Amino acid sequence: MALVMVFAAALLLVMQLVIFSRIRSAFPAGLMVAGVPVGGLNQQQAADRLTQAYGVPVELRYGEAAIQIKPNTVGFELDLQGMLAAADLQRIEQPFWSAFWSYLWGRTNPPEAIPLRSSLSEDRLREFLKDEIAERYDRPPAEPVPVPGTTEFALGDPGSTLDVDRAVTLIGDALRSPSVRVVNLSFNRVGSLRPSLANLEVLLKQTIDLSGFPGEVELYMLDLQTEREVYFARGGGQDLTPGIAFTAASTMKIPIMVSVFSRVGEPTPPGVTDLLELMIERSENDPADRLMETVMDKNLGPLRVTDDLKEMGLENTFLAGYFYPGAPLLVRFQTPANSRTDVFSGPDPYNQTTPLEMGMVLRDIYQCADKGGGTLMAAFPGKISQAECQTMLTYLTRNRIGVLMQAGLPDGTRIANKHGWITENDGLLHTMGDAGIIYTPGGNYILSIYIHNTQQLVFDEGNRLIADLTRATYNYFNMPQ
Template identity: 60%
Template sequence: MRRSSVIIFRWVSILFIFLGVLLLVLQLVQYSRLRAAFPPGTVIAGVPVAGLNRQQAAERLTQAYSVPVEIRYADAVIQMRPSAAGFRLDLEAMLAAADQQRIAQPFWAAFWNYLWNQFPTPAEVPLRATISEERLRAYLRDEIAARYDRPPSPASPVPGTTTFEPGQPGIVLDIDRAVILISDALRNPANRVVNLSFNRVSPTRPAFQNVQVLLQQVLTTRGYDGLAEIYLLDLQTGQEINFAYNDGQVIAPGIAFTAASTMKIPIMVSVFRRLEEPLSPEVTNLLEAMIELSENDPADRLMQVVLDARLGPLEVTADLQSLGLRNTFLAGYFYPGAPLLRTFTTPANQRTDVNTDPDRYNQTTPMEIGVLLSDIYQCALNGGGTFAAVFPGEITQSECRLMISLLSKNRIGVLFQAGLPEGVQIAHKHGWITDPRDGLIHTMSDAGIIYTSGGNFVLVVHLYHPTQLLFNPANELMAFLAQGVYNYYTLGSP
């Protein structure tokens, strides 16, 4: 080989070596720059960050997780900033984990893989963030539920009827479920839309005092031009309605009425106070005839045999006064010509603004006879109540249940019972009398405990008309009043 050819070959070799070294240097520089950034395939918290340095990756993560969460609730669309839920990324921890994978392989081994275009896929770095559930719940309660919940609308009385216009259901945000859904969306950079669920709320009853509006409407639309007093007691809550209505005007309650046969409820209580079970057949028969058949002779006989042969009615009155019932009394026996044993002056019969010409022998007010029925009910329910406090050990729970049973057998098909569906339990005592002076009815009453699927209540109605109470219109009025209250208690019930 000639010398000139050898020299050329040497220079060519040197050139190739130089080019190889230069290429290697260039690859080292390029790889060093690449190694300073996150390698291909790097994903942090669901966000691709390949080719980005720490600062750039942090900015991309912050941007991705700062996108508001779109909340859809009912017809509303709300944009919620993550900060409202106290959402915070732990950027340092995630970037450090990504860095650990980036530098885990020795430099030259990684460079050799780079030269052969072999890039191991890094494991995805999971999200590390905190959410304040307390702040999120507060946001849902104060910003979402407070603005967009729709409370149910209560039923309302239909003027002129005993029925109610149905209310409308409402919606209430399911906050527990919403916390889970929004927390998931805050942790997902790709899906930031949440459809919130809600609970439907059934329509509520009207306020208890609306029953008075309904009852007044019944009295007005039925054209009643006499005097009426109504007492209603909710046996679950203890709420009361007591008002009087005189020829279209509301006046103060607490009016003295002739008790008539409703006085047989206090007589029954006094008899049970003085006897122990089992009752004799004679007493049982007398009680059934007095309550179920509303006969007067058995009432007189019970007072004479069990209470006092001469002063039995005053014993009943004494028991009533012990129970705090100052306006209810019995001043003589029922039989014609019975002597008046005592004259009673009460707050009710001393009123000068209204007068029902009450019988001097027996009087009451709707509230007091209603309270006595409530005492029987509470005693039958749990053995406690007023009887246990005033007559300890003298009137038992089983005796009170027997009283309820006797009153429930008073099935006459008129007054309250006529306004209630067949099969509804009503423990009641009715009363009306024909005035011996003119042969007309002026006073009519019904007092009972009515049991319904929506709650139990005491209802007492006394009617009085100075001219005459025609039985059929008065009977229908009583039925409509009971029906209106019954419809209130059974709103929404099956």
């Protein structure tokens, strides 16, 4: 019996040695490599399981789109050799007989998990996201469009752009996970765009046509941030070639002010200051005449203003006589604008301009005041300072009358402008104009509008039209986001 017992024990020992040897040749039970169970597998089997687990494509969800991305597309690679070598150490780190003894007595410790070792090309991932995802699935915002019959724009739908930085993090986490292989991409909401200049022009022309105004309207707008322009003329529901000669009336006092400052030193003499205030703020004609007589030339003051305008590169704007009734016409000027035969606004031979050129005068003052440079500094070197240009704008902001362009702006909006209209020899009003620099939260811009009616221009109708055009332009620059 003793021999049988010894033989049975030896046989059992041999059997356990065989079983343990087989177990010892594979990875220990419960071993996790990179989150994947590989217990009981040999190295090749473990490598195949890891490759299968991490080779599953990651699904990207962006809006309603689902995109599959293969790991090797973005340079994701497993360090199989390094991970399996670390796992193998756990298999052989304990001596055979010591490990066998522990096995017999059931004293084996749970194996320590092996963390993921991998590499990812972030540059390739970013390139993939930009070229394959953002390029195809980003949604640009819809442009606001004019609302017919109003001075408003309808807000466009917001758009969305892929948050690439966040996507890189989320996809990297998914590529490093054997189970969580779906990523919901986040995006940034893009607010509605400002309307295009083309749509602004459409809205302005619609406003003119719907007003039923029977004469000619010419408008010039300059975005002072981008130097982009809108410039057109309209009449009878049709486009006209811009560059129409209009009676400048009191808007001519802007160039007169420039000429005065180019001839007086600093500080401005008190008498000149008083006359400038009356000329600009109250739009009185007598102070304008007195300034030209005393500062420029007693007899030819208006021609000196015209000379200055030519120095500034303006060929359609001139002053050919004083403002007082019965003043002689000093020169009869012929310009490209008043020589046209396709359209005629009956401009006053004493003073004329175009919306573009009066806008250019304001642009020159603005640039001089803002940066201390521009055309005024070049045309009058050493004669006009930045401080004097700032003073000019201050005078223009005090020209408060509450009609025309000012009537089309929200309360408190800063505007440096000069208006003008005149009752002509037939006792009727035919031309109105307003030109100014408008300062708004959405950007500063120049607006110059002149209108003419051969029959009769009713003030209320003209006032409403200029106010509506001003309001439409303001809405363009200040669309809610």
